[in-house]
Every structure is written in structure tokens, then in C-alpha cells.
Amino acid sequence: MNEMFNMQSVKQLVEESITEALADEAPQMSIPMIESQLRRLQERQQELFRLAFDAGAECTDYDEEIQQVNLEKTRLLQQKAELEHFGATAQEFDQRLSQITEVLTEASGAITxxxxxxxxxxxxxxxxxxxxxxxxxxxxxxxxxxxxx
Incomplete structure (x- = not known):
């Protein structure tokens, strides 16, 4: 039975599973990508404001699109804040992962x-x-x- 626990592939499987589970917590987009999208949305928002201003106070043609742009900007700003928080905890993540890997490497798995x-x-x-x-x-x-x- 000890042979079953000593198998290197079991240790590797556990390590990969832990790494994958912890990595799944990481957001997918990078901060530069988000900032680029925010700049694009800001330009679009300014363009919509100009069009709405030129059309006059009674024109509501652009209201819905302005609202959608605002919602998307809010979502991206929240995602950017999460990424910045994740960046602060990335070092802790790497440190914890190396501790887990070290324990798995040293563990014999033998029942004593x-x-x-x-x-x-x-x-x-x-x-x-x-x-x-x-x-x-x-x-x-x-x-x-x-x-x-």
C-alpha cells in the first residue's frame, strides 16, 4: 500500500491540482489591456458627448450608448482594481505555492x-x-x- 502513496505521479498530480486551483483565482486580463480599453471607451464617450451636444438638448439618440459606455468603463475599472489587488498578492501566491511544492517534495507518503x-x-x-x-x-x-x- 505504501507503494501507491510513493508514486511520483500522485505527488505531481496533487501539485498540479493545487497550482491550477490557485491560479484559477487570477483574473484573465492584464492592466495594460484594461487601460487600453478604458482609453478607447473614453474617446468613444467624448465623441458621443460631442454628437449629443451638436444634436441639441432634446436629442436622446445617444443616451443609451453613453450609458452602455459608462457601464463598461465601470466594469473595467473594477476589474483593474481587482488586478491591482491581485498583483499585490501575487508574491504571496508564489511564496505559498513554493511552500506547498517543498512539502510535497519532502513528503514520503509512507504509512509509518x-x-x-x-x-x-x-x-x-x-x-x-x-x-x-x-x-x-x-x-x-x-x-x-x-x-x-
Whole structure:
């Protein structure tokens, strides 16, 4: 059973899963991309204001588009604030990830102490196949065949 926990691929899988889960918290756009879009929206907003001013006070043709531009600018400003906050915590993220990687690298995964409670919680039954082999069935339904020394 210790062999199952010592497999390097299991450690790699755990490390990749943790990295992916933590990385999913990161926003997708960069600050320069957001600033570029904000400049574009600002130019469009000014253009719409000029058109609305030229059309006169009674003209409401541009109101909806001005409102959409304002909503998009607000959304982008919120996203930029999140990115700036994320940038501040990126160093903490990298530090925590390196700590997790270090622990995984040092972990042997070997079971060193017998814990009767854990065994009872995990193992459903043990079946003797022959004098050299056992079939261990876990409560989750998985089975492993263990060869006796």
C-alpha cells in the first residue's frame, strides 16, 4: 500500500491540482489591456458627448450608448482594481505555492504508524485470495491486491 502513496505521479498530480486551483483565482486580463480599453471607451464617450451636444438638448439618440459606455468603463475599472489587488498578492501566491511544492517534495507518503481508527474508516473488508495475496476493498469501492512478503 505504501507503494501507491510513493508514486511520483500522485505527488505531481496533487501539485498540479493545487497550482491550477490557485491560479484559477487570477483574473484573465492584464492592466495594460484594461487601460487600453478604458482609453478607447473614453474617446468613444467624448465623441458621443460631442454628437449629443451638436444634436441639441432634446436629442436622446445617444443616451443609451453613453450609458452602455459608462457601464463598461465601470466594469473595467473594477476589474483593474481587482488586478491591482491581485498583483499585490501575487508574491504571496508564489511564496505559498513554493511552500506547498517543498512539502510535497519532502513528503514520503509512507504509512509509518498503524492507526486502527483510520483503517476501520477506510477499509471495508480484506479477502485472502491465497497464501501470498490479499484483496483489500475500501469503503469507496476501490480494490487493491497486495502481495505478502
Amino acid at each position: 504508524d498503524f492507526d486502527d481508527v483510520s483503517v476501520r474508516q477506510l477499509v471495508s473488508n480484506i479477502k485472502v485470495i491465497d497464501k501470498e495475496r490479499l484483496m483489500i476493498r475500501f469503503k469507496d469501492g476501490s480494490e487493491i491486491e497486495q502481495t505478502l512478503p
